[in-house]
Amino acid sequence: MARTRSFDRDAVLAAAGNAFRQHGYRDASIAELERATGLVSGSIYNAFGDKAGLFRAALEHYVHGFVRQRVAAFAGADAGLEELEQLYLSVLEPPLSDGYGCLVNNSIIEFGTAPGIASDGIAETLTLVREGIASVLAREIGSVGAEREVMQLVLLYHGVLTLSRSGTSLEAMRGAVSATFERLHASRAQHNKKQ
């Protein structure tokens, strides 16, 4: 009945999300987004309404695709401490180790708590990550230890993501992650002994 779209929505949202991750929402110009996505402004506005609409779609794509997948793999129903450690270490490997951080973590700083175009994606991600970590810990070191450790691990997660934009040595951060998980391994051994 009419002309069909010439672009792949997923690819466009991935490219746009990457541009937003690098430059932030405000500093990613439409010209930059045209370059990143390969679309011209007319197509962007036709497909997503405006810049905010493109951002919302890109963030949702990032959370439902990227974040959810990573949490499922590294903090899912059958993940243990070893997998959970990979959640952290994988942040320090491509594609996240390029020095631009994480779209969600960056958006927390750019948009804050104010209800807006990033609130949903941020809230959803915070819940996904916290609950994922909590479930692994509850399984591995018991509910008492989990209660104590969950927020520490959540804070470590966002600390790593923030400093990954600062030029801080990836190796130093890997060391900190390893040290944290060595402690959790000890916690697990202790917990298993009791039973």
Place this chain on the structure above:
Amino acid sequence: MARTRSFDRDAVLAAAGNAFRQHGYRDASIAELERATGLVSGSIYNAFGDKAGLFRAALEHYVHGFVRQRVAAFAGADAGLEELEQLYLSVLEPPLSDGYGCLVNNSIIEFGTAPGIASDGIAETLTLVREGIASVLAREIGSVGAEREVMQLVLLYHGVLTLSRSGTSLEAMRGAVSATFERLHASRAQHNKKQ
């Protein structure tokens, strides 16, 4: 020989820094900065050159005044684990607990690693904080333990600052800080026993 300035430079830089901390560099308009500082744009440009100059001055004021003071008080030459814990807990109290985070931590996300108007303040702060933490730990739990814990604590610090902009419960973060320091207290006891 000429008209004198009618404003207090420190007060203006504190107000400007606060505006930048809330809105970020890009989103703090000159109009907003006029409101925050009480200066009119003519005075801002006369005194600081441009918006970037005002930001540089405000960031330097923030680092040399606020950050340096806090590190000296909570991670200085005669600080122990108790004081260091206050470095974290005080972030969760006024004036930093207003939900706008820390100017330096926010700038890490907004400006990244690219050399620019925030690089100096960021680098200086990262060094101050890391070395302050390292010196307390070396004293309190010994060099081996310190080596292991420093980066974990640095990451916890930035995790707290980042999530303090996310609406995450301050109480939950306090709990995580307490749990971390309980572990360090145990480390100190262990370390003191050996000697």
Place this chain on the structure above:
DNA sequence: TACATTTTAGAATGCAAGTTCTAAAATCTA
């Protein structure tokens, strides 16, 4: 007190960037 100099004040300017608009191209359906 008068002059020189700097700050304050706010209007005017110029530009960057988001958005809208017009026309051409493509594709589906009848």
Place this chain on the structure above:
DNA sequence: TAGATTTTAGAACTTGCATTCTAAAATGTA
């Protein structure tokens, strides 16, 4: 194949904002 409809293309427009500019006000010095 023709018509209807949607997408692509990019020029034109608008607005918001950083910056500049002009003039008045204030203050130190001679």
